[in-house]
Amino acid sequence: MTTGTASADGTPLLQLDAVEQVFRTKKGDVPAVRGVDLHVNEGEVLCLVGESGCGKTTTARIAAGLAPPTGGRVLYRGRALSEMGSEEKVQYRRGVQFVHQDPYASLNPIRTVFATLAAPLRKHGLATSRKDAWEQACRLLEQVDLRPPENFLSKYPHQLSGGQRQRVAVARALTLKPSLIVADEATSMLDVSIRVGLLKMLSKLRTELGTGFVFITHDLAIARYFGTGGRIAVMYLGRVVEHGLTEEVIENPQHPYTRALLDAVPTMDDDEVGAVAGEARKLRGVDIPSLLALPSGCTFHPRCPLFREGLCDTADPPLEPLAVAGGADRDVSCHVVREAVAEAGRAS
Numbered sequence: 001m002t003t004g005t006a007s008a009d010g011t012p013l014l015q016l017d018a019v020e021q022v023f024r025t026k027k028g029d030v031p032a033v034r035g036v037d038l039h040v041n042e043g044e045v046l047c048l049v050g051e052s053g054c055g056k057t058t059t060a061r062i063a064a065g066l067a068p069p070t071g072g073r074v075l076y077r078g079r080a081l082s083e084m085g086s087e088e089k090v091q092y093r094r095g096v097q098f099v100h101q102d103p104y105a106s107l108n109p110i111r112t113v114f115a116t117l118a119a120p121l122r123k124h125g126l127a128t129s130r131k132d133a134w135e136q137a138c139r140l141l142e143q144v145d146l147r148p149p150e151n152f153l154s155k156y157p158h159q160l161s162g163g164q165r166q167r168v169a170v171a172r173a174l175t176l177k178p179s180l181i182v183a184d185e186a187t188s189m190l191d192v193s194i195r196v197g198l199l200k201m202l203s204k205l206r207t208e209l210g211t212g213f214v215f216i217t218h219d220l221a222i223a224r225y226f227g228t229g230g231r232i233a234v235m236y237l238g239r240v241v242e243h244g245l246t247e248e249v250i251e252n253p254q255h256p257y258t259r260a261l262l263d264a265v266p267t268m269d270d271d272e273v274g275a276v277a278g279e280a281r282k283l284r285g286v287d288i289p290s291l292l293a294l295p296s297g298c299t300f301h302p303r304c305p306l307f308r309e310g311l312c313d314t315a316d317p318p319l320e321p322l323a324v325a326g327g328a329d330r331d332v333s334c335h336v337v338r339e340a341v342a343e344a345g346r347a348s
Ligand SMILES: Nc1ncnc2c1ncn2[C@@H]1O[C@H](COP(=O)(O)OP(=O)(O)OP(=O)(O)O)[C@@H](O)[C@H]1O
Pocket: 023, 024, 025, 030, 032, 050, 051, 052, 053, 054, 055, 056, 057, 058, 059, 218, 291
């Protein structure tokens, strides 16, 4: 599987342009997303990873049009959502679907599976009759491997297992033949064996239907499995700190935060983690700082094993392309790594 393609004129399917999200709370302003630039091409998978609270869900909700950002723009096929007319908005809403972490919360408990799948088909005029809706619903359930579909159509969410509910949620997302699915920790509430089955099914959809994905997960092992052939963006305190091709980032991480996340993946072979400077692999601080009191300079500096006083605590490192030996298209925001790579380049 390879990365997706931009349209003929190079326009991504979906683009976040300097997106910000500040939540106003009684304790103060919470800058949950702080200037995020991301894009996903047709048929491509972009994984968003990072610890709890780093802004993944907020970014996903903005990408799916569920919350307008307080700054920046979201563009679908090159058109800013904020400037779209009503017909364009309908196309966007059909084209980009959201799959929630908790299918039990996202499915209407008083609707059968058939009613859940038929509602968007009817609303968008895609089913001409009840029989047509029933047949389409059967096909959708087969696509998500719920067979025989007739056994499921009359059931209510509480009569299904967690894995089956999430498959119904995916089937509902597929009703409008979307170009992009934004899946927010879609497998995290499931048991491991069921999780693997769902991931396999989503991968199959990716291949068979060519659907693009923004795939949110805190688990790098899952990102590696699902994101193969795509790109990965690692978030920390509302910012992207590293971005590149999934395999390259996972095999040769550059940002100390990405390296620390990979160290925490239990199944990861240590040999697969590349060495930047042979630094300690443990994070210095234990607690992630509060968004209400962000550290100066690089916000990762209080936890960073590469911390350099006077540099990392004063200047905020921009996310910029980094020439990684033998790699391509890497963006990293770290002063120390950038210096090390530049020095290595001068020495060679
Ligand atoms: N509606 C809100 N009001 C105030 N703060 C919020 C709101 N939604 C999210 N936040 C805060 O914004 C930050 C980012 O939250 P977000 O849910 O996007 O992170 P996440 O990486 O998806 O974490 P998790 O995996 O735990 O959901 C967190 O500090 C969270 O507490």
